[in-house]
Amino acid sequence: MGIDSLPLSGIRVIELAQWVFVPSASAILAELGADVVRIEHPTQGDPYRALATSGYGNSGRSMSIRSAQVNRGKRSIGIDLSIPEGKALAHRLIASADVFMTSFRAGALERLNLTQAEVEALNPGIVYARGDAFGPLGPDSAAPGYDITAFWARGGIGALVTDPESARIAKQPPSFGDRIASLGLAAGILGALVGKVRTGRGGEVSSSLMAAAAWVGASDMLTGEAPKEAARPTVPATPLTTSYRCSDGRHLMINLMQSERYWSDFCKAIGAEELTVDPRFLDFAARAGHPDELHAEIAGRIGAAPLSRWREVFADFDGPWAPVQTVHEAAQDPQVRANAFLLAVDDGSGEELVRAPFTVGEVPQSLPRAHELGEDTEVVLLEFGVAWEEIEDLKAHGAVT
Numbered sequence: 075m076g077i078d079s080l081p082l083s084g085i086r087v088i089e090l091a092q093w094v095f096v097p098s099a100s101a102i103l104a105e106l107g108a109d110v111v112r113i114e115h116p117t118q119g120d121p122y123r124a125l126a127t128s129g130y131g132n133s134g135r136s137m138s139i140r141s142a143q144v145n146r147g148k149r150s151i152g153i154d155l156s157i158p159e160g161k162a163l164a165h166r167l168i169a170s171a172d173v174f175m176t177s178f179r180a181g182a183l184e185r186l187n188l189t190q191a192e193v194e195a196l197n198p199g200i201v202y203a204r205g206d207a208f209g210p211l212g213p214d215s216a217a218p219g220y221d222i223t224a225f226w227a228r229g230g231i232g233a234l235v236t237d238p239e240s241a242r243i244a245k246q247p248p249s250f251g252d253r254i255a256s257l258g259l260a261a262g263i264l265g266a267l268v269g270k271v272r273t274g275r276g277g278e279v280s281s282s283l284m285a286a287a288a289w290v291g292a293s294d295m296l297t298g299e300a301p302k303e304a305a306r307p308t309v310p311a312t313p314l315t316t317s318y319r320c321s322d323g324r325h326l327m328i329n330l331m332q333s334e335r336y337w338s339d340f341c342k343a344i345g346a347e348e349l350t351v352d353p354r355f356l357d358f359a360a361r362a363g364h365p366d367e368l369h370a371e372i373a374g375r376i377g378a379a380p381l382s383r384w385r386e387v388f389a390d391f392d393g394p395w396a397p398v399q400t401v402h403e404a405a406q407d408p409q410v411r412a413n414a415f416l417l418a419v420d421d422g423s424g425e426e427l428v429r430a431p432f433t434v435g436e437v438p439q440s441l442p443r444a445h446e447l448g449e450d451t452e453v454v455l456l457e458f459g460v461a462w463e464e465i466e467d468l469k470a471h472g473a474v475t
Contacts, residue, residue, distance in 0.1 A: 095205050113151055115154060212408055226251055235472055
């Protein structure tokens, strides 16, 4: 099939995003024929381009195979958004697009004049799509997070696959939550594009890593029963991208891939400021050379207090971390409730279901009930132009019931 015959041929997408989640969603659109243009910093690029493994360094202009996977079929343009001319150029590109996609946090979008209201003022018919860690509402809507913290840890998925007696939460497959969440974001965008054809207005699409965790963990989240058996971790993680056991047997997860940025504040938070001057841990290279010693130092501090204490301590820490929750705890998490990832069924039964991991427009108030097998067969067939006589014949032959 040629590019001109693909379903999204002629759709223009401007992407301002990094890492895996949102770029994976736009990769889906590109495969469907959309012209996806990535805005990247002209010298630093997307940090994911040269990522070798979690916790290790990057160089912006090289390209890893993982980055190639999530960015295939796109064009990249280097724009420095920190200067007025660069910002104005980005606004011009967005003004001619059908879709704007971003993973930037709310504060960054405000600084760039790229909030939903500002983008819609530039382009009233645009689809404004944003993927984040915890959802656009709730107390932690602006908090940082990767899939290992927002999806795997706080969303309850890591707990589902870890032996409760393990010293560490099972290692998440690379970008596991990112790719699952990307499907929800892409689906939301597709729905909004259909709506744009009908109404001329694009509107807002949002999706998050935590929404994806609720969707993936729905079976266990809704049953209220913990699994009897769970897989054990097999590959150790780096000391700054792993889980730690607290004094009460609970775990917390940290994900300080940009270790130089967070190292000093992290040491202060755990009451170990002396580690910042320890020759073994002075910088990234030194820490990489002493992983076992570093893990022991951090484990000793974390293991001296219960999870409730670390929730308090890390409340003001602006680095990616999360309490490791079961899916049942996640079901009652303020972020899950604030964003209505679980909703009541509209039949008055009091049951709740997990909604799709994206939001198009306003958050729904409830979910429709599940219909009985074959309940709507006749109505649907009639709506699609199948004559009643043919339906009877199909029934007679066992084709429909």
